[in-house]
Amino acid sequence: MSTPNAPIELRLNGEPYAINQGQTAADLIAQLGLTGRRIAVEINEQIVPKSQLDATALNEGDQIEVVHAIGGG
Amino acid sequence: MTAHHDTPFTVAGRTFGSRLLVGTGKYKDMAETGQAVAESGAEIVTFAVRRTNLGQDADAPNLLDVIPPSRYTLLPNTAGCYNAKDAVRTCRLARELLDGHNLVKLEVLGDDATLYPNVVETLSAARTLIDDGFDVMVYTSDDPIVARELEAIGCCAIMPLGSLIGSGHGIQNPYNVRLIVEQSSVPVLVDAGIGTASEAAIAMELGCDGVLLNSAIAHAREPLRMARAMKRAVEAGRDAFLAGRMARRDTAEASTPFAGRING
Numbered sequence: 001m002s003t004p005n006a007p008i009e010l011r012l013n014g015e016p017y018a019i020n021q022g023q024t025a026a027d028l029i030a031q032l033g034l035t036g037r038r039i040a041v042e043i044n045e046q047i048v049p050k051s052q053l054d055a056t057a058l059n060e061g062d063q064i065e066v067v068h069a070i071g072g073g
Numbered sequence: 074m075t076a077h078h079d080t081p082f083t084v085a086g087r088t089f090g091s092r093l094l095v096g097t098g099k100y101k102d103m104a105e106t107g108q109a110v111a112e113s114g115a116e117i118v119t120f121a122v123r124r125t126n127l128g129q130d131a132d133a134p135n136l137l138d139v140i141p142p143s144r145y146t147l148l149p150n151t152a153g154c155y156n157a158k159d160a161v162r163t164c165r166l167a168r169e170l171l172d173g174h175n176l177v178k179l180e181v182l183g184d185d186a187t188l189y190p191n192v193v194e195t196l197s198a199a200r201t202l203i204d205d206g207f208d209v210m211v212y213t214s215d216d217p218i219v220a221r222e223l224e225a226i227g228c229c230a231i232m233p234l235g236s237l238i239g240s241g242h243g244i245q246n247p248y249n250v251r252l253i254v255e256q257s258s259v260p261v262l263v264d265a266g267i268g269t270a271s272e273a274a275i276a277m278e279l280g281c282d283g284v285l286l287n288s289a290i291a292h293a294r295e296p297l298r299m300a301r302a303m304k305r306a307v308e309a310g311r312d313a314f315l316a317g318r319m320a321r322r323d324t325a326e327a328s329t330p331f332a333g334r335i336n337g
Binding site: 012013014015028032034036038039040041045047049050065066067068069070071072073 | 096097098099100106119120121123124125127135136137147149150152162165166167168169170239268285286287288
């Protein structure tokens with residue numbers, strides 16, 4: 001039995017990251033201080049559109065990528 | 074006024090005044106990036122997609138603040154991708170980042186030493202992306218048969234290298250570039266290898282529709298001055314192509330009439 005609000009382990013941009021159970025992708029972005037920034041989010045190799053971050057629950061072992069624009073040729 | 078008419082540069086139904094496309098890598102800071110891009114007159118500007126540095130100051134300047142999507146047509150690249158799958162994922166992230174904007178620069182690299190395109194993976198990625206609704210401007214080798222294949226599967230621009238990315242060795246095989254220009258019905262741009270203004274002009278004199286470059290400006294001693302030089306070189310090369318060069322001769326032909334000379 002998992003305890004309510006016990007942390008779950010994600011992989012965020014290739015690194016381990018713990019977050020409380022029941023959190024959404026939007027909660028994660030808020031925790032990272034990135035709400036409203038120009039970013040894109042992918043979970044388990046699927047794009048999560050901005051409009052669906054709120055409705056996307058995070059699960060143990062999710063592989064999450066948060067990306068932004070940088071200089072390139 | 075109308076004597077110097079040129080058709081606008083059109084790619085995937087979008088029309089542009091400038092035929093110079095520039096990258097945003099290797100500048101010393103965001104301010105210099107923004108100034109160099111502005112000075113170049115480019116309307117299409119490439120950028121890369123990378124993991125956000127977590128824990129970094131969220132108020133740090135963002136590339137899209139100096140290259141606003143409201144002013145420029147942003148062209149996300151897939152630099153750093155060595156297989157079709159990574160390139161496709163990167164393009165989908167870029168489309169989400171830019172609220173559905175579907176124009177991308179596809180590059181799938183073969184190895185670290187040459188950054189030469191892996192054309193097998195490039196063809197595979199291009200097919201997937203086109204099926205998924207992307208407009209694909211594709212970085213490729215200067216092989217005309219590969220170029221023809223990329224056009225046949227629906228790429229909206231063919232972008233052969235002039236020489237290795239970042240090498241500044243100019244256009245090593247102008248004959249191949251010309252073959253690609255002559256056979257293609259989509260725009261052809263030299264992408265990679267341009268080192269200085271004369272080489273950008275040569276690309277345009279060969280009949281290319283445009284030039285994409287980054288290091289030649291960013292690594293010049295004075296990037297802003299080189300940005301302006303590139304702008305003028307692309308315009309000059311385009312005009313020279315449209316004007317049509319004189320025929321080469323193996324003997325001299327005086328420009329000044331002989332008649333009436335005082336020693337006659």
